[in-house]
Amino acid sequence: GNGVPAVGLNMFGVLDATLAYGSASGGSHRVQLTNSGFNSSRLGFRGSEDLGGGLSASFWLEMGVNPDDGTGVASSTNNQQAAGGASAGSLTFNRASWVSLNGDWGSLRLGRDYTPTFTLMAGYDPFTVNGAGTTLAFTGFSIRRATAQGPYPASTSTSPGVAFPGGPVATRARASNSIGYMTGDNLGGFYGWAQYYLGENAQDGAATEDDGSGYNARFGYAAGPVDVSAAYGKTKYALLGDFRTWDVGGTWKLGNLQLNAEYVSDRAGGTTLTGGIGPAPLDGKGWMVGGSYVAGPGLVRFSYSGYKVDLGSGPVSRKAAIGYVYYLSKRTAVYTTYAHLWNRNGATSTLNGSLVGAGLASSASNGLDFGLKHSF
Amino acid sequence: GNGVPAVGLNMFGVLDATLAYGSASGGSHRVQLTNSGFNSSRLGFRGSEDLGGGLSASFWLEMGVNPDDGTGVASSTNNQQAAGGASAGSLTFNRASWVSLNGDWGSLRLGRDYTPTFTLMAGYDPFTVNGAGTTLAFTGFSIRRATAQGPYPASTSTSPGVAFPGGPVATRARASNSIGYMTGDNLGGFYGWAQYYLGENAQDGAATEDDGSGYNARFGYAAGPVDVSAAYGKTKYALLGDFRTWDVGGTWKLGNLQLNAEYVSDRAGGTTLTGGIGPAPLDGKGWMVGGSYVAGPGLVRFSYSGYKVDLGSGPVSRKAAIGYVYYLSKRTAVYTTYAHLWNRNGATSTLNGSLVGAGLASSASNGLDFGLKHSF
């Protein structure tokens, strides 16, 4: 074995193991040693080079790792499948894979990267979309449907239906084949990030020729105690109808207390294609209020979030979460999170792998995490 | 390119390429450039952090690598499949993937790790379960069966049947989703390791809801020339019947000579489920005696091992192996191993990928390895 490091090249990572318990009304419970309840587990390689004249080049390769079982996470080659590009469990650089040129004028990135809308949704969540406390504004919710709707299959079993509508979209968190521009840090607190990505289908006149292509941008202001921003993204899918999301949010620091809020408006755009959602678009709305408090080596996190779809009786899920993180060092922490979730009007969202019983119009679910996180 | 290393973060590995020849009675022979005939090939990343007050945090990520073709090794996400969690050949951190807290009181590990029973079976084998010399006590043996027995399919072709009974169990060598405790080194030579692991199925009343869950522990004493230990592990499988293994063994150093011995008692527990083994459990017994001798820069290794199943006429395989390792440096070695295997009462075990001819109640197989091993 050898130690590891040198000028301009870094290896880094996070291993976060989580003992997770979940239960749901009239259904099953589950105990797992899962992962990433506080911070997403990963192994990465990155570096940069000074090119002179204020110019630099950088690269970033970052793979998702499941430390509970040693597997990795698949990527998407074309933004059309949430888990395409390798079989489930294979290691890939699914989290980030890009090369960039950087200057005072900002940064030009080419490759696979977060979508700007995701960085808003995750960045303003006190739980950073990790673990039982993950904001519903990001995940949307699950629903049981007697009839298929567009690309979403009918689902009346105890197994929850497909998440609606943001969940199944491949570009919800990241986009492959992207060209992005990020502003520099010399705009007096204003910042911006615009991204265009390609589905890479053959341009042959088929209805699906633009599937997986889209654009995504975020603009904001961060100075002193305040960070506020708005983001918009649109990805083309001929069958689902173009998917778009509008997101706003912010954080406000008051000494040791930070308050967080965000609002998400998703739309699966409707389509006239056979099997598609139909001419009417399907809308979903998510929201979250919460915050965190620094208490010595500890951090208290809390949030209340919800997601509602404009479909039938208006299924809705709401969640309250509270958590505590104790830092053993800057790099290592132990933590716990408790969350309770309410479903109304047929929504079937659950926490930590539990499943609600069949035929419940209203139900509830509990999730409890204990974990150890170490970064390097 | 850049050199690699720094404080608290290490990259390490082994590349071991093996030219392997195998032949079997009345059947086929095979020549392969395979790997890991002396030491398991791997690439890993590990590190630790001093947290103060005698406490530290560590992580370990280690992928199996097949240097002959550049592929990796799949893992298991739920301890229920021997090669689940990624398609065959994909790189995963199948060998180790855990984070731990450590103190004078010992170590708490969360993630994927060896099972304690495996460390006994492999650690006392002079060939460390690598290459043609691997002890039969670990691998069990193959058998040709006219009728299916429990989850083991009938097999009368020249292709050998499924290994019995330890071989097909996912937790034979490692367990995912494990929580382990290892004693510190301040117990006057006594040591212990206890592990609990989760299959992570939904708790929904199904017969298989606990499949893949189990526990595993090893206790021993190592001081001066002696190391002796015993280990026990049990993993739940509704169809196979719970699998358990009882193992004892030890090593004794006499100057340049070391003597090794181990005994393994496996049981597939029997089940009343349709398709299962039936109410009667199926037992297998393995044993090994052997040792090694240090001669200058060389190491001679030898062993005699066997495995027998309490089934029908009592099929049994026995193997004699001898090998020589020549160290070119501490990190680099060339080696050769020769093994001869005898099958009786219908056992069909073979060496190095050869297959015995059809219909033989007794048969034999030969294996010969030549290799180059380099670690870093």
Place this chain on the structure above:
Amino acid sequence: GNGVPAVGLNMFGVLDATLAYGSASGGSHRVQLTNSGFNSSRLGFRGSEDLGGGLSASFWLEMGVNPDDGTGVASSTNNQQAAGGASAGSLTFNRASWVSLNGDWGSLRLGRDYTPTFTLMAGYDPFTVNGAGTTLAFTGFSIRRATAQGPYPASTSTSPGVAFPGGPVATRARASNSIGYMTGDNLGGFYGWAQYYLGENAQDGAATEDDGSGYNARFGYAAGPVDVSAAYGKTKYALLGDFRTWDVGGTWKLGNLQLNAEYVSDRAGGTTLTGGIGPAPLDGKGWMVGGSYVAGPGLVRFSYSGYKVDLGSGPVSRKAAIGYVYYLSKRTAVYTTYAHLWNRNGATSTLNGSLVGAGLASSASNGLDFGLKHSF
């Protein structure tokens, strides 16, 4: 994060992102953010150890990486499938995975490596078989066939047929399970490399028992402004008929100008097996003339290449390519390449993912690359 490096162990890589446009006669066009238009993207780990007495040991692990989407590239476990050994998109050490012993006498390598014939074909191509300018001498070409021929399926759709005949052969670029010998650098400019590789099938009398086994060698002379060499390789396939390739080429430096040329003669050997090519072998011939010119921090590259198959009316593809690379530093460059391709007599080769229209005996295709390459 930690810096990365140390004595004898190196991490290295290339990330090359390419915006690629392709179009074809009467067919489709395509825009992709793809990769490796100038240099093959990769992440690798390598090292060496001085064993004393003029002897050293080395290892090399190098994975292909697609930086546009974070996926990897599958390998072949047995030289019989072009993408066997892991599902598409999984990271593997497909590019190189070997351990070696080295001395004044040369180097002995065991594992997965380039084939010597490939290093000739790629090494003498001014575009090093990357991007739109890749020499047709290496890739062969695609053809639309009304009837199946041997293992090549019939193909009359707009989708081009399988590349002929070199393209589909797993050992075209690399071989797994190889044993290679390379001469040292003390032969007055002469160099040589011979390789034997194993398909590893059971030796059981089946017609395919030697599939994937073969040998490959290259011999040449490099001194002063001249590098010339010849190479030959043969891989056994019972159904395709043994595949062999004869290659010659060279480069000649004239100050800032370098001239390149190569000639490739491929043969799928014919077979009497049902479904095979038939008793008559199928021949293909490729050629390339080109070069490069160093102009300050820039590099101009140009080539004209072609490939013709002795089948029916003699389908042939020809390509002209020109490119410019601007080095921002030794490690970082931006580049562009333009190529135009002509098909005659039913060949259907295309550039950058475009597809020619149906039923064209003659057609053309254009490819245009813009990219950013960073190595570390």
